[in-house]
Amino acid sequence: MKVAIVHEWLDSYAGSERVVEQLLAEWPEADLFVICDFMPEAERGFLRGKPVKTSFIQRLPFARKHFRKYLGLMPIAIEQFDMSGYDLVLSSSHAVAKGVLTGPGQLHVSYVHSPMRYAWDLQHQYLREAKMEHGLKGAYTRHLLHKLRIWDRASAMNPDVVVANSTYIGERIRKAWRRDSITVHPPVDVDRFALKEDKQDFFLVASRMVPYKRIELIAEAFRRMPGRRLVVVGDGTNAPMVREAAAGAPNIEFRGRVGTAELVRLTQDACACVFAAEEDFGIATVEAQACGTPVIAFGKGGARDIVIPGQTGSFFDTQSADAIIAAVESFDTLSIAPAACRANAERFSHGAFRAAMRRVVEEAMR
Template sequence: MKIAIVHDWLVTYAGAERVLASLINIWPEADLFSVIDFLSDQDRAQLGGKVATTTFIQRLPKARTHYQRYLPLMPMAIEQLDLSGYDLIISSSHAVAKGVLCGPDQLHVSYVHSPIRYAWDLQHQYLREANLSTGMKGKVARMILHYMRMWDQRTAAGVDDFIANSHFIGARITKAYRRESTVIYPPVDTRGFTLQEHKQDYYFTASRMVPYKRMPMIVEAFAAMPDKRLVMVGDGPEMEKARAAAAHAPNIQLLGYQPFSVLQEHMRNARAFVFAAEEDFGISPVEAQACGTPVIAFGKGGVLETVCGLDHAQPTGVLYPEQSVASLIEAVQIFETYSPRITAQACRANAERFSQARFEQEMRQFVDLRLSAAREKRQPPVARPAPAAQVTQTVAPNELCARVVPIKSV
């Protein structure tokens, strides 16, 4: 059996690429396809050294650093990948990977991190954050996203089975594609984040500094709580806003980008991990719990499935209702009041529900079942002799003995 794995684009090793790495662990013989592939040697090692077959966008100017500008071309590009020789196609998609062309004798299973966020329910938020709400550029952006939305919905018909990375994304799939999905939570490296029961007196957060992560908001909240120490790891476009908010707050330490070992050590020793994004799943809160570290998170999106609130028998954190400074401050105060109820062991046990081994086992079982069902469906029907013709007549009860069908001699 020939297997193809399709990914959107390969430029860095983040959450979606961790899923891809596990898919390659399950099917190491698979061929890899992607719109572009500019992975470093270090990141490629996580994928078993595989190099993707790419599209024409790989050769366009500045495709390595400004690939987002080629988004309008990506639907056409992904459709140019020739997968006609493969029996099984597995796409790992948050943009265009699920749109590959396939035939009726091929099984296409799509693991969806999200339908294209900026083309569906988050369109207005993305346009605001990119300063494209008004003007001619804004009109052009809306036209492109309208086209992407229609293409995304149409290509859903080419997928045999959808797998969602959370029930939250499963609801998005139903809304966007009118299709059902099976939830298989993504893999989290729970072995790389070990349990630490004794905590130090500081709060910790780590993320890329992009608008939807709300990192400056976290800084503002702790600037208003000078008696509580915050350590923040991460870098990106919002770093200057975070620095400005922390300018007169000696209790806040901005470390910028740090290697994994530093991030891990801070996460293991923190009193709690602070999270302010609305994520499709959210790997960082699970990694924190794997360290035995409770989570204080904005209560929307994937964290509702990965963090057990105070109403749970074995709580692992506090969920706050609004993405605001006031709501986060209140959540920290609630956490300090009820933190004795949250144990490091409960956090670790909850994180184990999302381990890499569990993901790979569930994915393999799901695909094997679908392959078996597809094979049975393709089997030709067994030829059976036609039954002798029978004539059934409806007769009134009092006529049964009176009517006789004459037998003609041969």
Template structure:
């Protein structure tokens, strides 16, 4: 199927899929996983939506097709709107209470517990995994540190809960007919944790919102939520060592005050900015800087869609979205090997030695992650899962008859 404009994209034939349920962990903001959910809903606009909680902003609900999710009992618990993550130990129970018995196809969009819904042998369950539960697996120690639960009774209680979550998470993997990972990096994590393979379908990036700008300025750009694993303070500290280079920081979050305190005269901290301002800066930036080990990293692709090269930490999804080449005519950025000030300073110097990069090459690389490509690949995986399931069912149905011959 050739790439089509979003409003021309053919919808799957509903007769082939029957009744469809879509399950998402929680609905509180429009971020990376919600962009995936938006496109899944557009593919199956008549599907019913389920979520642990739904506090999604009404002014943005159009991206969900105007749908309101059927929610769990956690929706009605005290302070659920502002502190729903505190109920993480209850989420496995909550997700298992959804009655999905009336649906033929169940699609889960999961970075926590959504893939743990209960389905029957007669249903097809396809799970798009943004990541296995980060809190319980590779980010456990970071989670305990941030929660002040490194030692003492609180720590032992938290560790017991996370141990339970890991056991539950592994067990419920058996209820999934097909895993889809948002990157090969997450595919390897799924293999390590759940012991099964996953198909890779990269998240959709609205490439058409971005285009190369008319001019390039001298500043470097970081645009991100300021949460610890994004390592924004590290980037600011690195540029403090390079006073001749200007850095612009867009975003807010728990690390905002720390970032602002570290910022020197060559660092401008703009805080949250509307998308028009963000895109303008992406179009004019000399390079986009990214220091997180991210599952995929949509902002890295958006920057390249603006023709802007990337300086990225060489772990995680960035290795699949940025091209490092000894010839800048064919590359879209450079990597650094460790999350340290020295490594990032060295990467900036190597970037300057290679610059300029070709904006058209950056743009073409970003086009690999378009919305149309996501829709086409996602539907293909679902269809192939159903076909494979039908063949297996036929084999099971005919086996007893063959045995009596």
């Protein structure tokens, strides 16, 4: 059986690339297609030396630094890949990869990280944050996103099977594309985050400081709880707002960016990790559970697939400092075993992902 794996682009080793890595581990004979490949040499190990086939966008002017500005050409680029010689096509899609063209007698299974957020329900937030709500540039961007929505829904009919990375993304797929999906959670390297039973008396938030993460709410909540210690790891555009929310609070410690070993140690030692974002899935939530660390999370999005209330953590219902305070104070009444958190995390291991994807393909081929 000839297999092709289709992915949007390669420029950094992040969440969607970890999916590609495990697909390549399960189907090592597969050919790999991407719109463009600018992955640094130091991060290419997950490709195992496999050659990468790219589109015409790879050769366009300034593509190395600005390939995302060619988004309007990407539907054409993905449709130019010739899949006619393959029995199985696996696409890893957060933008256009699911639009690859296949014919009768070929099986196309698309693993969807999310429909294009910026083209659908988050368009207005995207334009606002990019400061393109007005003017000619904003008008052009709205026109482009309108065209992308039309193509996105039409091309959503291309895959034979749609796989969502969480129940939440399955709901977004149904809303945007009017398609049903199967849920297979993304792979998490749970072995890198070892169980530790003994915990220390501090809460941890480790994340990029960007607006949707809402870390400023966690900082405000702990500023109002001076008896509880919070360690904040990470940096980003929202860092000044987070520091302002924590101003004058000696119980809040900022560590900035830390190395992997230090992040693992802090996650293992924390009495709980706190997450305030509405995530598509939430790999960091699983990593915390793998360390045996309970999670206090906003109860919408992918976290609902991960945390088991009362057994491995708890939820708060609104993104507000008051809700976080109530959740942290009620955390003391819970009796959560680190071993239960670790066992929960095992559901999201590399092996579990590969076995689930193999089952999806085998059932579709029957």
